[in-house]
Amino acid sequence: MKRILIPALMAALTCLPQLSFAWGAEGHQTVGAIADQLLVGTKAGAQVKALLGDTSLEKIAVWADCVKGISPEKDFAYTSTGRYPECAQFETASGIAAMADYVRRNNTNCNPAFDEENCHKQYHYADVALQHDHYETGLAGTSDHDVVHAIQAAILVLEDKPQPKPFQFKDKHEALAVLAHYVGDIHQPLHVGSVFLDAAGKKVNPDEGHYDHGTNTIGGNALQCPCGNLHALWDDIPQQFKHGRMNDMLAKKAHAVAKPAAAIDQWPVLWANDAIHDAKTVFNGTQFSQSTPNKRGNNWSIALPLEYEKTMQNVKEDALVRAGAHLAQVLQAIWPE
Numbered sequence: 569m570k571r572i573l574i575p576a577l578m579a580a581l582t583c584l585p586q587l588s589f590a591w592g593a594e595g596h597q598t599v600g601a602i603a604d605q606l607l608v609g610t611k612a613g614a615q616v617k618a619l620l621g622d623t624s625l626e627k628i629a630v631w632a633d634c635v636k637g638i639s640p641e642k643d644f645a646y647t648s649t650g651r652y653p654e655c656a657q658f659e660t661a662s663g664i665a666a667m668a669d670y671v672r673r674n675n676t677n678c679n680p681a682f683d684e685e686n687c688h689k690q691y692h693y694a695d696v697a698l699q700h701d702h703y704e705t706g707l708a709g710t711s712d713h714d715v716v717h718a719i720q721a722a723i724l725v726l727e728d729k730p731q732p733k734p735f736q737f738k739d740k741h742e743a744l745a746v747l748a749h750y751v752g753d754i755h756q757p758l759h760v761g762s763v764f765l766d767a768a769g770k771k772v773n774p775d776e777g778h779y780d781h782g783t784n785t786i787g788g789n790a791l792q793c794p795c796g797n798l799h800a801l802w803d804d805i806p807q808q809f810k811h812g813r814m815n816d817m818l819a820k821k822a823h824a825v826a827k828p829a830a831a832i833d834q835w836p837v838l839w840a841n842d843a844i845h846d847a848k849t850v851f852n853g854t855q856f857s858q859s860t861p862n863k864r865g866n867n868w869s870i871a872l873p874l875e876y877e878k879t880m881q882n883v884k885e886d887a888l889v890r891a892g893a894h895l896a897q898v899l900q901a902i903w904p905e
């Protein structure tokens with residue numbers, strides 16, 4: 569039997585704090601900051617300013633995570649006051665009312681199954697099995713309210729077109745806020761690509777035969793490494809890109825990112841395809857233990873290959889740059905010169 573060697577391989581990996589928010593606030597702020605910079609002096613930049621007023625893409629990019637502080641089970645009260653510094657800007661009476669209003673509209677509108685999250689939380693991701701090379705609606709882990717569809721819906725609202733069900737984005741301001749966030753999420757490899765495992769830790773394809781929901785590793789949330797879960801490890805970003813360190817190197821690289829030749833509504837699909845490609849890199853050389861079921865479902869240990877931290881840094885940097893560039897590109901496609 570294969571034994572998984574975890575502690576020795578992991579010793580070199582710095583333990584990072586657990587993050588409950590996707591990409592962490594810094595990742596989303598970095599993506600927004602890159603786009604803010606690329607849009608200086610453009611018509612799209614002026615439109616963004618007209619919608620956001622005193623705020624910026626960098627600041628608003630965390631809003632879709634901050635709204636998770638609204639608790640439907642507590643009559644839609646905001647229960648995270650003071651907990652996340654990046655959300656403080658929204659913790660005014662009118663800001664909290666706006667968050668509660670958004671969550672009320674986007675809570676059960678997708679008819680979540682008993683084991684699924686509230687709808688607006690599902691807007692942030694898809695879980696496409698890595699046996700696939702491409703995102704396709706209908707695959708296990710996709711839905712009409714996954715991150716690809718959420719981005720498409722937000723774009724439509726900004727284009728003054730009707731949004732598809734089940735989305736309930738109130739206006740352009742709200743659509744821009746969530747778009748700035750989801751474009752960040754869709755570039756985080758574990759927000760799109762997922763590994764599905766049986767109880768023995770062997771990879772399975774959920775699109776062949778019966779799909780057992782218990783095989784879903786939930787974007788790495790059910791994969792434990794000594795530093796916590798794999799998803800959290802990926803949500804943190806390299807120190808040099810933390811808030812306030814937006815630098816010329818990132819902007820320069822973002823400037824060089826080519827605009828897709830496809831129609832704008834297909835862009836999120838192309839971005840998802842790239843994320844699936846990145847997710848394959850992320851899981852390259854990893855090994856899984858047998859599952860140890862806990863209260864929340866199945867859990868597996870993951871052993872990471874040597875040099876994993878380097879792989880992770882490279883993929884993250886590239887993903888953040890592309891996300892920032894793509895956010896600016898999509899806004900310029902909505903509001904061309």
Ligand SMILES: [Zn+2]
Nearest residue numbers: 590633692753
């Ligand atoms: Zn998110």
